[in-house]
Amino acid sequence: MRFVFAAVMLLFPLFAAADEQRKVVERWTERMSESASHLKAQQYGRALKVSNRTVAEMVDRLGPGDASTELFGIVLTYKALAHAGLGEHEEALWYWRIVLGLYPKVAESDMSMFGPAGEFLKQNLDPPPAPDTPDGDLRHPKLVKRVQPHYPHGAHYFGTAGELVVEVVVTPEGRVCSPSIQKPLPAPTLSYAALEALRRWKFEPATVGGTPIAFLFNLTIHYKAD
Numbered sequence: 001m002r003f004v005f006a007a008v009m010l011l012f013p014l015f016a017a018a019d020e021q022r023k024v025v026e027r028w029t030e031r032m033s034e035s036a037s038h039l040k041a042q043q044y045g046r047a048l049k050v051s052n053r054t055v056a057e058m059v060d061r062l063g064p065g066d067a068s069t070e071l072f073g074i075v076l077t078y079k080a081l082a083h084a085g086l087g088e089h090e091e092a093l094w095y096w097r098i099v100l101g102l103y104p105k106v107a108e109s110d111m112s113m114f115g116p117a118g119e120f121l122k123q124n125l126d127p128p129p130a131p132d133t134p135d136g137d138l139r140h141p142k143l144v145k146r147v148q149p150h151y152p153h154g155a156h157y158f159g160t161a162g163e164l165v166v167e168v169v170v171t172p173e174g175r176v177c178s179p180s181i182q183k184p185l186p187a188p189t190l191s192y193a194a195l196e197a198l199r200r201w202k203f204e205p206a207t208v209g210g211t212p213i214a215f216l217f218n219l220t221i222h223y224k225a226d
Contacts, residue, residue: 024057024061028054028057028058028071028075031050031053031054032054032074032075032078034050035047035050035051035054035075035078035082036078038050038082039078039081039082039085039114039117040113040114040115042085042115042117044081044082044083044085044086044117045082045086047078047081047082047085048079048082048083048086050078051075051076051078051079051082052079054075055072055075055076055079055192058071058072058075058154058189059150059152059154059189059192059193060152060153060154061153061154062152062154062155062187062188062189063154063155063157063158063160063187064155064158064160064186064187065187068187068188068189069102069103069188070103070105072102072103072188072189072192073099073102073103073106073188074103074106076095076098076099076102076192077095077096077099077106077109077121079095080092080093080095080096080099080121081111081114081117081118081121082117083095084096084116084117084120084121085114085115085116085117089120090177092117092120092121093124093177093178094177094179094199096121096124097127097178097179097180097181098179098181098191098192098195100125101166101179101180101181101184101191102181102184102188102191102192103188107125127178127180128169128178130169130216131169131213131214131215131216133206133208133213133215134208134209134213135208136208136209137208137209137210138206138207138208139206139207139208140206140215141170141174141203141204141205141206141215141217142203142204143201143202143203144174144202144203144204145200145201145202146201147197147198147200147201148197149193149194149196149197149198149221149223150193150196150197151190151193151223152187152189152190152193154187154189155185155187155189155190155193155223158187160185160186160187160190160223161186161223161224162185162186162190162222162223163183163185163220163221163222163223164181164183164184164185164190164191164194164195164220164221164223165181165182165183165218165219165220166179166180166181166182166194166195166198166218166219166220166221167179167180167182167216167217167218167219168180168198168216168217168219169214169215169216169217170203170205170206170214170215170217171205171214172205172212172213172214173205173212174202174203174204174205174212175202175203176198176199176201176203176217179195179198179199181195182218185223190223194221194223198219198221203217
């Protein structure tokens with residue numbers, strides 16, 4: 001996976017002085033290289049720890065823009081690879097679906113260097129088929145627990161606003177999985193924060209004839225700038 005750090009340094013929107021911007025980007029560059037090295041060595045726990053730290057910092061500092069989206073997408077890919085390597089496939093696919101929705105170009109990347117974890121992601125480029133709805137008395141999912149999304153500091157500083165349109169599957173257990181971003185927000189961290197909250201929502205599942213079923217659900221989440 002190739003990075004264009006010169007372009008990132010020029011275009012990367014950070015709410016800090018130029019010297020601090022440079023230091024932050026250099027730190028992230030080092031961490032991304034470290035995470036990649038751990039992934040290649042199949043040290044997935046170490047790779048995940050580094051990726052999580054970097055994601056947390058980016059959520060606080062990144063604003064909108066293509067360069068932000070590319071960089072954030074790469075770091076989230078490393079997070080997905082680490083989960084895949086650890087055998088945490090549901091976690092891996094959650095973040096991989098987010099990456100593909102925010103930064104589709106990542107699908108063109110050569111991930112063979114990451115071994116089985118890279119192969120797992122490459123085998124899951126296409127969204128899973130929509131669940132079938134059997135004939136009968138259909139009752140739609142009912143939301144029973146809503147978690148409000150965090151408004152990342154960087155996105156807030158730049159006055160980023162808009163709406164995220166996403167399709168998810170509500171499982172027969174009432175959980176949310178398989179996000180498919182139909183319309184992302186201008187800042188990648190804003191979409192990420194919204195989806196991290198959405199993942200914690202709980203539903204009464206859809207039922208047909210009283211039997212719980214998986215159900216494709218379309219949601220719109222709004223962010224307003226103060």
